[in-house]
Amino acid sequence: MIDIATRLIIDELGQFIEDTTSITTNDVVIENIANWENDPNNNLKDKIVATLVNVEEESTLKNRRPTQVNLNGGVDYITPPIHLNLYLLFSAVPDQSAAQAYETALKRLSQVISFFQAKRVFTVKNSPFSSIADATTMSELEKSEIKLQAELYTMTFEQINHLWGSLGGKQVPSALYKIRLVEVKHRITQEAPLIEEIQNNINATKS
Numbered sequence: 731m732i733d734i735a736t737r738l739i740i741d742e743l744g745q746f747i748e749d750t751t752s753i754t755t756n757d758v759v760i761e762n763i764a765n766w767e768n769d770p771n772n773n774l775k776d777k778i779v780a781t782l783v784n785v786e787e788e789s790t791l792k793n794r795r796p797t798q799v800n801l802n803g804g805v806d807y808i809t810p811p812i813h814l815n816l817y818l819l820f821s822a823v824p825d826q827s828a829a830q831a832y833e834t835a836l837k838r839l840s841q842v843i844s845f846f847q848a849k850r851v852f853t854v855k856n857s858p859f860s861s862i863a864d865a866t867t868m869s870e871l872e873k874s875e876i877k878l879q880a881e882l883y884t885m886t887f888e889q890i891n892h893l894w895g896s897l898g899g900k901q902v903p904s905a906l907y908k909i910r911l912v913e914v915k916h917r918i919t920q921e922a923p924l925i926e927e928i929q930n931n932i933n934a935t936k937s
Contacts, residue, residue, distance in 0.1 A: 732782070734868070735816060735878055735912045736760055738852055738860045740780055745859035746845045747778070747838075763821045763904075764897040776825035778838055783893065784817035788911050814912040817883065819893075821904040832903075839903040843882070846907060852878040875913065883908040 737760070744758040759774070763781040766774040822838040824831035849856075854863050854873040862873065883906045885893065894901045 731912050732785070732814070732816060734862055734865075735876070735909060736780065736782065736818065738854070738857055738862045738876065738878065739818070739880070739909065741860035741862070742849070742852065742857050743778070743780075743842065743845050746848075747841050750841065750844075763819060763823075763902070764899050766821075766823050766902070767899050774823050776828070776831075776834075777823055778842060779821045779823055781819045781821065781897075782816060783819045783897075783906070786815045786817075788813040788815055811913050816909040816912055818907050818909055819904055820907065821902050823902055835903045839905060843905055846880050846882065850880050852876075852880065878912065879910045880907050881910070882906075 740758055740760055744756075747758060757776065758778045758780070760780050761774060763774075763779045766779065769775070820839070820842045822835040822842070824835040828834070854860065854876050857863065862868070862876075865873075885906060890901075893906075
């Protein structure tokens, strides 16, 4: 689901930029931004690069009830899904051989921010330009369950320095977004009889 959630957003972002500028959707890519300086084919040059930099579990949905009553009157024990928050870093890589390369990168970053300002909630239904809508590897039920919320995550100067230091590359214009909630589940169900009576077999001690 992590790849699906990322692709859903990237496809919509690419279409937004194509509609508002002359930039094509091929210029919005999912890649490790740490590779941009050592890219022999310049595949990341002059592109908007989306990089997953962190994954965290949504703690408020962690303690969900693992049981439900089935049609036979018994109880199904179900492994609960994990709800994740993804931290996507959107970087505008400048074309260092072009004039005003850095200024162009800043404009592209502004386009990213404008996109998320206009659209904060993502579903398959409200994302017609995403390839996920036509994916045959997912059922319609699975598609209908996808709902992502994007919010700008503001880092301190210390956090920015640490992030780019861990990426091992020179800093480029970027913005970090927190994508909530990505549901990851591999359904494992085990049926057990319904508990109807509790017996106490402990003998009372004599006084």
